[in-house]
Amino acid sequence: MKCSIPKGTRDFLPAEMARRNYIFDTIREVFKAFAFEPIETPSLENLSTLMGKYGEEGDKLLFKVLNSGNFMEDVDFTQDYHKVAPRICDRGLRYDLTVPFARFVVQHRDQITFPFRRYQLQPVWRADRPQKGRYREFYQCDADMIGSTSLLNELELVQMIDAVFQKLGIEVTVKINNRKVLAGIADLIGAPDKLVDITVAIDKLDKIGIDNVRAELSERGLNQEQITALNPVFELSGSANDKLQQLEVLFNGNAVGTKGVEELKELFGYIDLVQPACHVELDLTLARGLNYYTGAIFEVKAHNVSIGSICGGGRYDNLTGIFGMPDVSGVGISFGADRIYDVLTELDKFPPDLGQSAQVLFINFGAESMPYCIKCAARLRSLGISTLVYPDNAKMKKQMDFANRSRVPYVVFVGENEIAAQNLTVKDMATGTQNTFTLDELADRLKH
RNA sequence: GUGGGCGUAGUUCAGCUGGUUAGAGCGCCAGAUUGUGGAUCUGGAGGUCGUGGGUUCGAGCCCCACCUCCCACCCCA
Numbered sequence: 309m310k311c312s313i314p315k316g317t318r319d320f321l322p323a324e325m326a327r328r329n330y331i332f333d334t335i336r337e338v339f340k341a342f343a344f345e346p347i348e349t350p351s352l353e354n355l356s357t358l359m360g361k362y363g364e365e366g367d368k369l370l371f372k373v374l375n376s377g378n379f380m381e382d383v384d385f386t387q388d389y390h391k392v393a394p395r396i397c398d399r400g401l402r403y404d405l406t407v408p409f410a411r412f413v414v415q416h417r418d419q420i421t422f423p424f425r426r427y428q429l430q431p432v433w434r435a436d437r438p439q440k441g442r443y444r445e446f447y448q449c450d451a452d453m454i455g456s457t458s459l460l461n462e463l464e465l466v467q468m469i470d471a472v473f474q475k476l477g478i479e480v481t482v483k484i485n486n487r488k489v490l491a492g493i494a495d496l497i498g499a500p501d502k503l504v505d506i507t508v509a510i511d512k513l514d515k516i517g518i519d520n521v522r523a524e525l526s527e528r529g530l531n532q533e534q535i536t537a538l539n540p541v542f543e544l545s546g547s548a549n550d551k552l553q554q555l556e557v558l559f560n561g562n563a564v565g566t567k568g569v570e571e572l573k574e575l576f577g578y579i580d581l582v583q584p585a586c587h588v589e590l591d592l593t594l595a596r597g598l599n600y601y602t603g604a605i606f607e608v609k610a611h612n613v614s615i616g617s618i619c620g621g622g623r624y625d626n627l628t629g630i631f632g633m634p635d636v637s638g639v640g641i642s643f644g645a646d647r648i649y650d651v652l653t654e655l656d657k658f659p660p661d662l663g664q665s666a667q668v669l670f671i672n673f674g675a676e677s678m679p680y681c682i683k684c685a686a687r688l689r690s691l692g693i694s695t696l697v698y699p700d701n702a703k704m705k706k707q708m709d710f711a712n713r714s715r716v717p718y719v720v721f722v723g724e725n726e727i728a729a730q731n732l733t734v735k736d737m738a739t740g741t742q743n744t745f746t747l748d749e750l751a752d753r754l755k756h
Numbered sequence: 757g758u759g760g761g762c763g764u765a766g767u768u769c770a771g772c773u774g775g776u777u778a779g780a781g782c783g784c785c786a787g788a789u790u791g792u793g794g795a796u797c798u799g800g801a802g803g804u805c806g807u808g809g810g811u812u813c814g815a816g817c818c819c820c821a822c823c824u825c826c827c828a829c830c831c832c833a
Contacts, residue, residue: 315824365831368757404833432833437757439827448833508831596832616832644833673791708793723791735792742792 316436316444326663327652328447331476331645332429335449338471339427342464344451347426349408351433355400361407361630363504363599369434372397401433405450406600406640410627413454417633422455429645441615441647452640454628459571462604462623463578465641469608469619470584472643477657479611480618482584483591486572487601487622489555490592492565496558497537499530506530506538507595514593518542541592548576548590571603600624606641610651618647666696667754669716671708674701677722684722684732684747693754711737718754 313319320328339346352373359367372393379396402408405428413420429449436442451468453461466482473480494503505528509521516524525535540558544551552569559565572590579588596605603623610618621641628636652658668688670681681697688695696716698707711719721733732750735742745753 312824363831369831434832436832437830438825442832446833618833620833642833647833671791703790704792705789710793712793719792721791725791733791737793740793 314444316438316442318443318445322665323663327658328645328649330659330662331648331652332447332449334475335472335643335645336427336429338468338475339449339451341471342425342451342468344425344427344453347409347412347428348430349402349405349412349428351401351431352399353402353408353411355394355397357411357631358400358403358407359394361600361627362403366403369436370403371401371433371435373399373401375399402430403434404432405430405448405642406452406624407627409450409452409454409640410624410638411631413636413638414628414631414633422636423453423461424455425451425453427451441650443646446647447645449643449645450640452638454638454640455636457637459574459578459604461639462575463582465606465621465639466575466579466584466588467582469606469641470586472619473608473610474585476648476652478618478648478651478655479586480608481587481589481611483589483594483607483609484572484575485591485594485605486568486603487605488564488568488571488603490568490595492555492559492562492568493538493541495562495564497530497534499534502528502530504599510541510593511595512593513542544592549573551590551592552576568603575604596620596622600627602626603637604639610655613651613654615647615650615654617644618651619643664694664717665714666694666716668693668695668718668720668750669707669711669714670695670697670720670722671704672698672701673721673723676724677727680727681720681722684720687747688751688754691751691755693751718750720750 355370355372358370362369375396375398383392383395385392409426409428413424427450429447431445431447433445436444438444451465453464466484469480469482490507491500491503494500494506499506506525509524509528512524513521522535525538526532540554544554546554552573556566556569559569576588576590591607594605594607596607601622602625605622606620607617608619619641621639623637623639625637626634627638628634668685670685672678672681678697685695685697696714698710708719710716717737719735719737721735726732726744729744731744731746733742734745734750
């Protein structure tokens with residue numbers, strides 16, 4: 309039988325796990341430093357929890373799980389697929405960690421002290437077509453604060469992004485925008501219902517150029533007048549503060565837009581105070597597809613690597629409202645562990661000494677020497693020293709070869725002589741030198 | 757969902773205009789070498805050539821369909 313795993317999923321070998329855990333540990337360390345607490349939620353959610361939260365595209369990318377039992381009962385299969393699917397699938401795999409978190413908050417509100425900060429490192433699933441930096445199963449590392457509208461939260465998210473990528477040694481640019489500003493722009497040109505179309509088109513400015521953006525806007529139903537009215541937005545220039553000044557004038561009298569500008573001004577004011585090491589910029593072309601964002605939005609791009617964003621997030625004012633708990637605002641970010649892995653690989657920035665299995669290997673010279681080896685190994689292990697006893701009385705070459713390939717730094721020989729003298733012959737595999745130690749002497753040397 | 761590329765041993769790949777029994781490096785197993793590894797040498801195992809169909813006297817090679825993985829679009833971590 310030929311075996312394989314589903315498209316877009318991966319196995320992780322020990323060497324890969326060592327590097328993945330290095331990423332998770334780094335992120336977790338920063339989350340803890342900022343006083344976030346861990347939670348977990350199930351892989352499966354009720355489809356009703358997930359549907360309609362991610363936009364039309366998101367709904368298509370949800371993995372739906374077929375009901376158990378006789379799912380065909382009372383279902384008219386001649387209907388359109390979109391009508392049949394919700395009737396035979398009650399559950400789906402989570403698409404992100406934010407929506408399940410909102411559900412979690414609503415459900416456990418009596419046990420939560422607000423403002424609440426949680427972090428969550430778990431896989432999510434998307435039925436996307438896999439390609440570079442895109443998987444169907446991947447890990448998100450989320451930190452969210454909920455129950456506070458203060459922009460100090462946004463600042464802390466920026467500080468956390470800065471801390472994580474500084475620790476990992478990745479140079480990044482943090483792009484910041486605000487949905488209220490985008491809404492203001494849509495208002496301004498008299499097309500508030502076209503907000504999504506405008507943002508999607510503007511988002512491509514860097515990639516396809518202004519003329520193509522104009523063409524796309526036209527395709528998406530904006531008239532020439534409206535497209536022309538958008539010009540001042542494309543012509544904004546200068547520093548973040550300069551752009552915000554210009555926008556403020558443009559938004560004269562527009563409530564949403566002005567609010568957005570105020571928020572951005574406040575946030576950039578805070579950011580100036582803390583002087584992060586990474587680049588932070590105001591990017592009015594940043595839109596982000598998830599449609600639950602209402603305020604600040606973030607996206608992080610690594611320098612010198614062509615891969616999508618490695619971190620993203622934003623503020624959502626009414627996600628819990630959908631589940632029956634209105635007026636609770638939250639804001640959070642999500643680190644894409646798998647893409648960060650790809651970035652570190654491409655930039656060759658992983659520490660070289662990650663993941664060593666055993667520190668010591670006892671060579672197996674047969675049954676007579678085993679009782680002594682077993683006792684010695686048990687003692688070393690109780691001291692936290694990773695220890696192996698070769699399980700079979702195989703040839704020396706094979707055992708030594710195993711030590712080499714497993715990168716075990718010390719090999720111990722125990723034969724008649726050693727048992728008689730109650731000591732150990734220890735070989736340093738890197739230098740080839742060999743010494744005789746007592747068990748305690750060996751333990752001392754290895755504890756550092 | 758749309759477009760492009762790839763698929764030959766465990767792995768990386770070669771295989772001529774279609775022509776006997778499909779090759780190499782690395783890896784694996786055994787031996788040279790039964791208390792000392794990385795090197796070298798010798799021998800060995802390992803293939804439904806992605807799957808199915810078609811063209812042909814003859815297909816790894818040509819044609820069709822499907823699948824896979826990769827890349828791009830869309831969208832995104």
